[in-house]
Amino acid sequence: MPAHFEFSADASLRSRQWLESAQPGFCGYTVDRQRNLCSRDSYGSFGLSEAASTSSVRAVAVCLKHCDSCERCNFITVNPGERDCSWYHTCNTSKLLQHYPGFLSGAVSTAGKKAVAESLKLPSQPVVQNVVLFIHMEKTGGTLVRNLFARGNWSSTGYCKRTEDVIPDVQRALLAGTRKIFVEHHCSLNWKLPGLLTNMISDLNQKGLRVRYRSFTLLRSPSALTYSQFNYWQHHKFLSLDLYTQLASEMLLFRDPMKLIECNGRGMVGRATNFNETGGVFLNLWLTPLPNRSMLCGSSKWNETCARIVADFAKSDPDGTTNQRRRRLLRGDSDGRELSVYEEGAEILVRHAERVQRTVRKRGCESLLAEAAERLSTLSHVFFLEASVFSVEHIGNMAMGDASVNSGIAPVNQAKGHISTPYHEQEALKYNTCAEYVYGQLWARLASSAHSFFAIAEQDWMLPTPSSWSLRREYKLVLTPGSEIALGRSSGARA
Numbered sequence: 001m002p003a004h005f006e007f008s009a010d011a012s013l014r015s016r017q018w019l020e021s022a023q024p025g026f027c028g029y030t031v032d033r034q035r036n037l038c039s040r041d042s043y044g045s046f047g048l049s050e051a052a053s054t055s056s057v058r059a060v061a062v063c064l065k066h067c068d069s070c071e072r073c074n075f076i077t078v079n080p081g082e083r084d085c086s087w088y089h090t091c092n093t094s095k096l097l098q099h100y101p102g103f104l105s106g107a108v109s110t111a112g113k114k115a116v117a118e119s120l121k122l123p124s125q126p127v128v129q130n131v132v133l134f135i136h137m138e139k140t141g142g143t144l145v146r147n148l149f150a151r152g153n154w155s156s157t158g159y160c161k162r163t164e165d166v167i168p169d170v171q172r173a174l175l176a177g178t179r180k181i182f183v184e185h186h187c188s189l190n191w192k193l194p195g196l197l198t199n200m201i202s203d204l205n206q207k208g209l210r211v212r213y214r215s216f217t218l219l220r221s222p223s224a225l226t227y228s229q230f231n232y233w234q235h236h237k238f239l240s241l242d243l244y245t246q247l248a249s250e251m252l253l254f255r256d257p258m259k260l261i262e263c264n265g266r267g268m269v270g271r272a273t274n275f276n277e278t279g280g281v282f283l284n285l286w287l288t289p290l291p292n293r294s295m296l297c298g299s300s301k302w303n304e305t306c307a308r309i310v311a312d313f314a315k316s317d318p319d320g321t322t323n324q325r326r327r328r329l330l331r332g333d334s335d336g337r338e339l340s341v342y343e344e345g346a347e348i349l350v351r352h353a354e355r356v357q358r359t360v361r362k363r364g365c366e367s368l369l370a371e372a373a374e375r376l377s378t379l380s381h382v383f384f385l386e387a388s389v390f391s392v393e394h395i396g397n398m399a400m401g402d403a404s405v406n407s408g409i410a411p412v413n414q415a416k417g418h419i420s421t422p423y424h425e426q427e428a429l430k431y432n433t434c435a436e437y438v439y440g441q442l443w444a445r446l447a448s449s450a451h452s453f454f455a456i457a458e459q460d461w462m463l464p465t466p467s468s469w470s471l472r473r474e475y476k477l478v479l480t481p482g483s484e485i486a487l488g489r490s491s492g493a494r495a
Contacts, residue, residue, distance in 0.1 A: 014109075015061040022060075022106035025096025026077040030086040033164050035196065038070035039203050042090065046070075047164040048083040056080055056104075067108045069171055077105040126210050129179055131170060132398060133197055133215035133379075136186035137282045138256070139228040140218040140385055145395055149182040152399040160187035167200055174204055174211060182399075189281040194378040214398065216381035219442065222252040222435035223428035224385075225282075229256050239312045246305070247349045249356050249431040253368055253438060254287060256280030257352040261345045285371050288359040295347060302350045309346035365434040369441050376442065384443055 028043060036044030052062040060078050063085035067073040075091035078084065079102045096105050132149070136142040136159060146159065155178050157169050166183060173181050185193055194215050201213045220228075229251065230244045238258070239247070247257055259280030297306035339347070360368070376382050383395065429436060 011061045011065070012057060014064060015057045018060050018064065018106055018108075019056060019104070022078075022104040023093050023096055024103065025098045025105055026079075026086070026100070026103040027075055027088045027091035027093075027096060027105050028086075029097075032084070035167065035200075037199055037203055038072055038087075039206060041072065043086065043088045044070075046085040046087065046168075048078075048080065048085050049162060049165055050083070052085075053080040053083045059085065060104075064108060066168060069168065069175075073108060075105060075107050077103055079103045126208060127177075127179065128210045128212055129174055129177075129181070131174070131181045131183065131197070131201060131211055131213045133183045133185065133194060133213075135189065135191075135194070135215070135217035135379065136184050137189070137217060137219075138186075138280060139225055139232070140220050142184070142186065142218075145218070145399075146184055148396050148399040149184075152180070154180040154182035154399065156182045156184065159184035161185070162188050163190040163193050163196070166193060167196055170197065171200055171204070174201075174209060189284070191284065191375055191378070198378075214381065215379045216383060216395070216398075217376070217379055218383045218385050219252065219439065220385040222250065222432040222439055226251045226428040226432060229258075229280075233258055239309065243305070243308055243312065245428050245431050247309075247353045249353060250360065250435040251428075251432055252282045253285050253372065253435045254352075254356055254359075255282060255284055257349050260348050260352060283372050283375055285368055285375075286359075287355045288362050290351065290355060290358070296350045296354055297343065297347050302354070306343070306346040306350060309349060310340075310342040313342040313345060360434050365437050368434060369438045372438050372442060373445065382442070 030043055030045040032045055033047035034045050038044070046063065046066040048059055048062060051058075053059055056078070059080040060076075063076050063078050066085060067076050067087055070087055072089040073087035075088040075093070077086045077088070081102045084103070091105060091107075093105060093107070096103075132154070134142075134145055134149075136145070142159075146156075149156065155173060157166055157173075161169065163185075166185065170181055170183060183197070197215070198213065201211045205211055226245055226248055229248065230239075230241055233239065233244065238244075244258075257280075296302045
């Protein structure tokens with residue numbers, strides 16, 4: 001349910017009136033949560049949040065609210081059970097499709113749309129509004145970035161908003177005249193959001209708004225990322241370091257497999273109920289599927305690893321109560337054998353590791369690099385945490401404007417993070433060779449895509465501070481027209 005939507009008596013009355021006239025069936029097929037452009041398309045899908053789907057009245061009220069903000073929406077189809085709210089420009093309500101039960105369709109009155117149209121009446125010279133999207137991958141200095149934008153007095157949408165709630169939230173804030181909107185996308189990270197926000201803001205700009213939209217993410221060395229993630233899990237003492245680095249291979253390209261299982265303070269408690277909302281999502285590239293559902297833990301390749309995982313999980317729950325209590329709630333394997341909760345956790349982890357290995361073998365690092373570059377191309381900025389001085393200075397400039405230069409803000413040390421586990425790069429590197437290659441190539445490509453080192457800055461380039469020039473010397477970034485970038489760290493240097 002969209003934030004700031006007040007389920008008022010008027011909204012309830014309007015919803016009930018619509019339900020009284022609605023007909024069973026749906027107007028046509030739509031793609032779930034693919035909103036499409038309200039200024040030119042003929043149909044689309046807003047979707048419904050879990051909260052909005054608790055009753056038909058609430059679901060219809062939310063769907064009507066979405067429709068009011070969509071120029072070409074004249075009809076809606078609603079199904080709370082499927083969390084569906086679809087819109088249509090035209091619909092023959094006497095010939096609705098009846099292939100699936102639970103759908104209701106009907107026309108939308110123009111009263112709500114007139115109110116939205118009034119809010120779009122702008123002065124002759126509208127002020128410039130700013131929207132900044134931060135794709136917040138874990139362990140990349142996200143808290144620091146959030147604090148910078150808070151100090152810059154940006155209005156925030158909240159970092160755990162679902163994609164389908166972010167779009168209408170930002171739209172309403174822009175229509176209300178909010179000058180600075182910071183969108184931090186983290187908990188249910190979806191790489192489709194940059195494109196969806198681009199379309200929505202383009203739509204509003206065509207109506208007369210002046211919205212400047214920027215988007216960015218922070219990337220971190222896969223080996224350092226592995227250690228940082230392990231440090232997080234080590235609070236629960238789940239797995240040993242060598243075991244974790246093996247199972248969480250090619251970090252950054254894919255997701256943290258520990259987030260595929262559900263854990264609490266006592267240990268591993270079962271399979272995650274919704275993989276799309278569990279976190280641990282980084283670039284989340286496509287993984288090659290396994291050919292069958294046979295148990296990998298029974299194979300010679302993974303048998304010993306699975307035994308170690310089960311033993312490590314057991315250490316986090318010495319009395320075994322969690323494992324025993326949930327034993328009979330879990331599905332059996334292909335042989336009908338019951339799995340303990342720890343055995344199922346081991347199977348989930350090794351299946352992920354096997355899929356990663358097969359993906360790298362089958363697709364190769366160059367193919368993964370191309371997919372990663374395409375994904376990042378939907379953003380206006382990509383920063384690298386290893387270049388913490390450069391990256392944080394520019395993000396600070398984006399959040400604070402000139403104030404970040406003049407106020408003496410020096411947040412750089414916070415961006416380097418803290419890893420309590422001793423960091424030995426070579427231990428993690430052998431399980432991240434492809435990810436490290438992709439990371440280095442992305443850095444080289446992005447840095448060589450402009451005429452100067454400030455390639456990952458925008459049109460208002462970051463001021464040439466001494467620290468940024470020092471970083472340039474440290475990484476020996478040599479940029480000449482028509483040549484590849486030479487990327488190599490000076491001996492003994494640390495960013």
